Each structure stands twice: as C-alpha cells, then as structure tokens.
Amino acid sequence: MSKALIIGGTGLIGRATAARLLAAGWEVDVTGRDPARMPGELAGVRFVRAERDDARQLGAALGEGADLVVDCVCYTAAHARLLLPLAADATSTVLISSKAVYVDDLGNHANSDVPPRFDGPIRETQPTLAPLDIDYDSREGYGTNKVAAELVALDSGLPITILRPSRVHGVGAARPREWVLVKRVLDGRRAVLLAGGGSGVVHPTAAANIAALIETVAHVPGSRVLNSADPDAPTALAITRTIARHLGHSWEEVLIPDDTLGRTPWDSPHPVVLDTSAALALGYRPAGSYAETVAAGLDWLVSLARGGADPAAGDPYFDGFFDYAAEDAYLAGASR
Numbered sequence: 001m002s003k004a005l006i007i008g009g010t011g012l013i014g015r016a017t018a019a020r021l022l023a024a025g026w027e028v029d030v031t032g033r034d035p036a037r038m039p040g041e042l043a044g045v046r047f048v049r050a051e052r053d054d055a056r057q058l059g060a061a062l063g064e065g066a067d068l069v070v071d072c073v074c075y076t077a078a079h080a081r082l083l084l085p086l087a088a089d090a091t092s093t094v095l096i097s098s099k100a101v102y103v104d105d106l107g108n109h110a111n112s113d114v115p116p117r118f119d120g121p122i123r124e125t126q127p128t129l130a131p132l133d134i135d136y137d138s139r140e141g142y143g144t145n146k147v148a149a150e151l152v153a154l155d156s157g158l159p160i161t162i163l164r165p166s167r168v169h170g171v172g173a174a175r176p177r178e179w180v181l182v183k184r185v186l187d188g189r190r191a192v193l194l195a196g197g198g199s200g201v202v203h204p205t206a207a208a209n210i211a212a213l214i215e216t217v218a219h220v221p222g223s224r225v226l227n228s229a230d231p232d233a234p235t236a237l238a239i240t241r242t243i244a245r246h247l248g249h250s251w252e253e254v255l256i257p258d259d260t261l262g263r264t265p266w267d268s269p270h271p272v273v274l275d276t277s278a279a280l281a282l283g284y285r286p287a288g289s290y291a292e293t294v295a296a297g298l299d300w301l302v303s304l305a306r307g308g309a310d311p312a313a314g315d316p317y318f319d320g321f322f323d324y325a326a327e328d329a330y331l332a333g334a335s336r
C-alpha cells in the first residue's frame, strides 16, 4: 500500500487530497494542530498533531518515510527548509504555492494596488516576484515569501513539485468566495448586480482538481513547477449562473458598467487565467469543470447556513459584498 503524509491535511486542499488518495487505496496521514478539525469523511486517515515550525514533530509524523509528502502550510523559505529532510525521505513531494507569485510586465501581481495585466493564459515561465523574507501574512509578503519557499525547494534538487493554484474552492474552505452568491440566494434576492458587466475572470481551482494533479505527481516524481486550475475559466456572470442554477434560484441579472455596485470575488479588469498544459502533458486529468466541482462546496455552504453558522464570520474580506440597501436604491431608481 502506498503511503502519503499531508502537512496541514485537515484544511481545504488537504481534505480533498486525503479523500482522493484514500479512494485510490493509499494509506494517508495528515498533520495539523487541532484534531477537532479532522473532517468526518476521512475515516481511516490518521491525524498526527504537528506544529509546522517544529522539525522534530514533522520528522516524527513522517516516521520511516513515505511515497508522497504534500505540504499545504509552506509560506516561507524557513518552512521550505524544514520540508527538505522530509522530501529526502519521500519518493515524491508536493509544495503548494500560489499564482500570487506571477508578475506582469509592469511588476503588478495578484496583491498589488494596480491589478495585473497578463498577455494571455499564464505559463509557468511567466516572471515572478523577487523573493523576500518579510511578514508572509501581508499583501506584500504573501507572494514574495512563496517565491522564496519555491526557490529553496527547487535549489535542493529533490523531487519536489511546486503547484501554483489560483482561487481555490471546495468543501471546508476557510474563505468560501462562493458564499457571496450563495448568501444572496438564501436571502431570496430577486436580482443580482454585477460590477463590470460580470465580465471579470479570475481562474478558479477546485481542491478536487488539485487533488487529481497531486495523485498524478505522486506517480511522476520530479523537480518542477506546475499551474493548477480548473479546465474552464468562467466569467463572474457565468459563475453567478452556475450557482443560481445549482441552487434552483432565478434572479434578474443587472449588469453594472463600473464597479460602484455588484462586486464579486471574480472581478478583474483583465482576465487572470492559468495555462495548465504542463500538468496535462504529465498525465493529469481534471476531476471536473468549475460547475461540476463547485457543487459539493455549494451544498456544504447551504448546510452550514441552515445549521446556523455564518461562513463569513470574522473575515473582513466579505465586508461590502452585501450592501442590499444600496442595491435596492439603485434598482428603485432604475425602475422609475
């Protein structure tokens, strides 16, 4: 039986990967700090408590080695240096990075004040930010520290595959962007306003598609970088329709030419699309399209809300998406 260790395996990407490997007959261990976060569907997966900064705890979690190590909590060069001894005892290792590393010709990126403008689908050869060792939990530090982590892994020469996902969606998301639309449906809104005419595109990445790519990489170890995204890159308008259709809701689509109203998480003046041909060439086959893979996450959000939970609780990211009063005033003015 093949054995996998997933560092930070109780979160969004980890649980989808553990479920996929489990279904394929793997023995899977996951690490985290809180055993209560262990998803119910992962019966048969072993939870190992290990702090990400603790080399001894990580080493103990790996034990005698593994066929696959997946690191979902690698944000800095220091994290990557702690991953190397584990990668040396594994056949194949995956480090989860991010598309936030990419810069356009003007140096703009996913977290810059000016949104990036890429020439077309972004390949892995696109220039990246310069590596930095500053607070990684900041707009300036997230992408720069990911680059620093990537370089440590690539320079080691070990068979570590860097994956660069885009906007990850799925069951268990800490920041479930689809909630912006699911909440509107549950609130019975009869209209959806869409900034920029709903034309924004920021490529979604299903955790289930990352899991499919990880399983491919497990069988083809190597030192490389791969983009990871859904086979399609729907517009904000298309995402709105997919979600309304899945939840059996109909509403009037009101296309706002500017961004004064109707913001969504997928707004962008220029499309941000990842080229996934390198992953496909390696043998990866997606688990499904955006519409196919997002369904489970939508049902999860509905069940959370029906159970009284607020999926946006405590996350300022969601502030400003639900200004129903301003929308109603606009709609009332438009109908006069």
Ligand SMILES: NC(=O)c1ccc[n+]([C@@H]2O[C@H](COP(=O)([O-])OP(=O)(O)OC[C@H]3O[C@@H](n4cnc5c(N)ncnc54)[C@H](OP(=O)(O)O)[C@@H]3O)[C@@H](O)[C@H]2O)c1
Pocket (backbone or CB within 6 Å): 007, 008, 009, 010, 011, 012, 013, 014, 031, 032, 033, 034, 035, 037, 050, 051, 052, 053, 072, 073, 074, 075, 096, 097, 098, 099, 165, 166, 167, 168, 169, 172, 173, 174
């Ligand atoms: N979500 C996105 O849209 C997105 C996009 C691009 C890239 N990524 C990358 O994807 C990776 C994983 O994201 P995710 O969405 O799966 O994360 P997540 O849902 O927040 O899960 C994080 C996992 O790591 C564990 N963890 C967190 N801090 C830890 C620590 N200090 N020590 C030990 N375990 C720790 C968590 O469990 P405990 O809290 O119990 O410890 C959990 O198992 C990250 O590297 C992120 O940069 C995410």
